[in-house]
Amino acid sequence: MGATSHQAGAAGRALTADRPSSVRNVVLVGHSGAGKTTLVEALALTAGAVNRAGRVEDGGTVSDYDEIEHRRQRSVQLSLVPVEWAGIKINILDTPGYADFVGELRAGLRAADAALFVVSAADGIDGATRMVWEECEAVGMPRAIVVTHVEAARSDYSETAAACGEAFGAEDPDAVVPLYLPLYGARGPDGHAPVTGLIGLLSRRVYDYSSGERAERDPDPAELALIDGARSRLIEGIIAESEDESLMDRYLGGEDIDVKTLIDDLERAVARGTFHPVLMAAPAADGARQGLGTVELLELITGGFPTPEERAPVTVTAPDGSPRPAVTCDPAGPLLAEVVKTSSDPYVGRVSLVRVFSGTLRPEETVHVSGHGLADRGHEDHDVDERVGALTSPFGKQQRTLGTCIAGDLACVAKLTRAETGDTLSAKDSPLLMEPWAMPDPLLPLAIEAHSKADDDKLSQGLARLVAEDPTMRLEQNPHTHQLVLWSLGEAHQDVALERLRTRYGVQVDPVPxxxxxxxxxxxxxxxxxxxxxxSGGHGQFAICEIEVEPLPPGSGIEFVDKVVGGAVPRQFIPSVEKGVRAQAARGIAAGYPLVDVRIILRDGKAHSVDSSDAAFQTAGALALREAAADTPIHLLEPVAELDVQVPDAYVGPVMSDLAGRRGRVVGTEQAGAGRTRVRAEIPEIEIGRYAVELRSVSHGTGRFSRAYARHEPMPPHLADKVREQAEKGNQLT
Incomplete structure (x- = not known):
């Protein structure tokens, strides 16, 4: 933004902050392949945190250092990269762009005070990125946009900047405006002119990166003409957000507003979340010290993004739910921190990435850990005291030791064995609890079995540690099917979970239908x-019983009625008949599924004074129920779910057609906000086992849904016949 640059090397040392005003927490948001991780490394290079090869001291990169990420060539987890610029510590939170790892994105949004949306000039803006923008807009989070891949042959920065204005400036088109124009070099044989620098619209200066170092100069006449053509819209957008109401009149009256005044107003508007500048960036060329636009981006982050002190006070309660005063960002205030990410290190053990909102966190002190509870996902409420281990600052695979972590800053904490993602850390004598952030429901099931007896012995502990790290994953021991089911957000999420089980916890599992x-x-x-x-010699077995079975309304379960007269079945054996009937009902009578919604009436029977027994009448009861089913139509009942789907209006038709093809019944539609529709339907659960994946395809990544059990209802005869055929072969419908 300004005409000067500041550089501060940080390689080889832990970055510490002595006051909240010297910290900036920014999360990078964008679709997979937009260039977020490359941008992080370019910023680290420009800030002097890494060498010219983009490596830290151990030879690794500052982000995507996890072995799974290396193999997949894709970010799958939130990573923190701290750098320093102009005396300001910048905590850069790099998030995965793939929809399966949206939980990591939400954790990054929770920990940050501003968001940098990364948009590829080669690929454009996807629907999922627009949705995240709307979420940030709803809570007033400050945002800026950086356009990447401007060096690609098919890229067009001007078109991409205009698309950002259309996509992100629906409420106020003048609030999403470029700060710089691209400076193009000579065209090559293919006709492509590379971007070699930036033309500052406010400063009226040219920043040339063609040498690998940022060089500043005055614009030539042609460049000055470009500046004057685009500068007016930028100034009008800034002035519209200014707190000085006289500024617009002065500008329209022909006054040349001072550049410092404009920059100050711009930075205040960005920090308030009402103005969203568009910048551009590209990685440094081989041997270069600075990437295109990285200096300008660091200047915007340090000058325009808010400090942690500007964040609204945090609402808290006591662990029992009783209210407590809101907490502000004060290093001397009561301790309040939150675990935003949990991971396991084979040598250190559990490591918790923590954002401190108030107070000062110190190593070796005892803190209170309050868990908000996600019982349906295997996270129970807990309130325990734990001793904090070492505090460190991550940088690639390294962990650099910190003395303290003050309010507004982030750090990694070792040895919190009970703390899980989303838990609150506070003073042990004054425990507090933060409201949990919204996490998407895992809706893609994966049934698993231990690969071997050795794996079975370690399975429970491995899965417990896995779900402790990832609150978007749910573990279920289904009481009806007796399967162990891991619920996730998508196929890639599943694959990474199984890989972590194998590589981190030494547990091999096999997926089953x-x-x-x-x-x-x-x-x-x-x-x-x-x-x-x-x-057969000695005491025999003798029991005869006669029953009548009649259907009951759905949801009635099994009702047993004794209508024996004259003592045909002795009173002591009537419970035995009921026990045998219920046991057979639980095992099923046609395809191996439990029997429900019937009344079983015991009408008559016979007994022997010596040979009748409890076991004999249990067996007779089971045989009677099976005989009753032999010559009677048996209906198979399938579970039906209530489905609530939210999609942009443009995808309502495809979604409804898709539901109809799955035997779904649409029961209503309604508006769910600007440009979005809620579709409510009832659909057999058999048809939506992979709906988490398939809705993403139908809606181009913009749809989301929730599901809830409604009831069981009869399955169509042709599908029921298929189930019976599979049952005869020893399989059950999946």
């Missing part, structure tokens, strides 16, 4: 006679 909880019921009244008579 996921089963749904089908049920069986009688389609009409029926009778059955169970006769269990055996004689």
């Amino acid at each position: 996921h089963k749904v909880s089908l049920r069986e019921t009688f389609g009409a009244k029926a009778t059955g006679r169970g006769r269990h008579v055996k004689q």
Whole structure:
């Protein structure tokens, strides 16, 4: 923004902050492949945190250093890269761009005070990025846009900047405006002219990066003409956000507003979240010390993004829910911190990335850990005291020791064995609890089994550690199908989870077909006679019972009625008949699924004074129920879910067509905000096992949904026949 640059090397030492005003926390947001990680490394190079090869001392990169990320060539987790510029510590939070890892993105948004949206000039803006912009807009988070891949042959910065204005400036088009124009070099044989520098619209200066170092000069006449053509819109946008109401009148009256005044107003508007400048950046060429636009971007972050002190006070309660005063960013205030990420190190153990909102966190002190509880995902409420281990600042694979971590800063904390992602750290004598941030529900199931007996012994502990790290993952022991099910956000999320189980925790699992909880019921009244008579020397077995079965309304379960007269079945054996009937009902009578919604009436029977027993009447009861089912239509009942789908208006038609093809019944539609529609439907659960993946395809990544069990209802006969055929072969429908 200004005409000068500041550089401060930080290689080889931990960056510390002595006051909140010297900290900036910024999260990078953008789709996979937009260039976020490359941008982080370019900023680290310009700030002097890495060498010219973009490496830290151990030879690794500052981001995407996880082995899984190396193999996949994709970010799969939140990473923190601290750098220093002009005496300001900048905590850069690099987030995955793939939708499966949106939980990591939400953690980054929670920890940051401003967001930098990374848009590729070669690929444009995807729907998921627009959705995140709207989320940030709803809470007033300050935002700026940086256009990457401007060096690509097919890129067009001007078109991309205009697209950013259309996509992100719906409420106020003049609030999303470029700060710089590209400076083009000579055209090559292919006709492509590379971007070699920036033309500052406010400063009326040219910043030439063609030598690998930022060089500043006056514009030539042609460049000056470009500046004058674009500068007016930028100034008008800044003045519209100015707190000085006289500024617009002065500008329209022909006064040349001082550049410092404009920059000050610009930075205040950016910090308030009402103005969103567009910049550009590119990585440094081989051997170069600075990447294109990185100096300008660092200047914007340090000068325009808010300090932690400018963040609104944090609402807190006591762990029991009783209210407590809101907490401000004060290093001398009560301790309040939050675990935004949990990971495991094979040598150090559990490591927690923590954002401190108030107070000062010190190593070796005892803190209170309050868990908000996500019981449905395997995270129970907990309130315990724990001793903090070492505080460190991450940089690539390295961990640099910190003496303290003050309010507004981030640090890694070792040895918090009970703390999980989303937990609150506070003073042990004054425990506090922060409201958890919104996390998407994991809606893609994966049934798993231990690969071997050795894996089975370690499975429980490995899975517990896995879900402790990732609150977007849910572990379920299904009581109906008896399967162990890992619920995730998508296929890549599943794959990474299984890889972490194997590589970090030494647990190998095998995916198995996921089963749904089908049920069986009688389609009409029926009778059955169970006769269990055996004689083989000594005491024999003798029990006969006659039952009548009649269907009941859905949700009735199983009702057992005793209508025996004259003592045909002795009173002591009537519970035995009921026990045998219920055991057979649980095992199923047609395809191996539990029997429900019937009334079973015991009408008659016979007993022997010596040979009748509890076991004999249990067996007779089971036989009677099976005989009743033999000549009666048995309906298979499938679970039906209530589905709530939210998509942009443009995708309502494709979504409804897709639901119809899955035997879904649309029960209503309604507006769900500007340009979005909520579609409510009822659909068999068998049809939506992979809906988390398939909706993403239908809606181009812009749809989301929730599901809830509604009821069981009869399955169509042709599908029921298929289930019975599979049951006869020893399989169950998945």
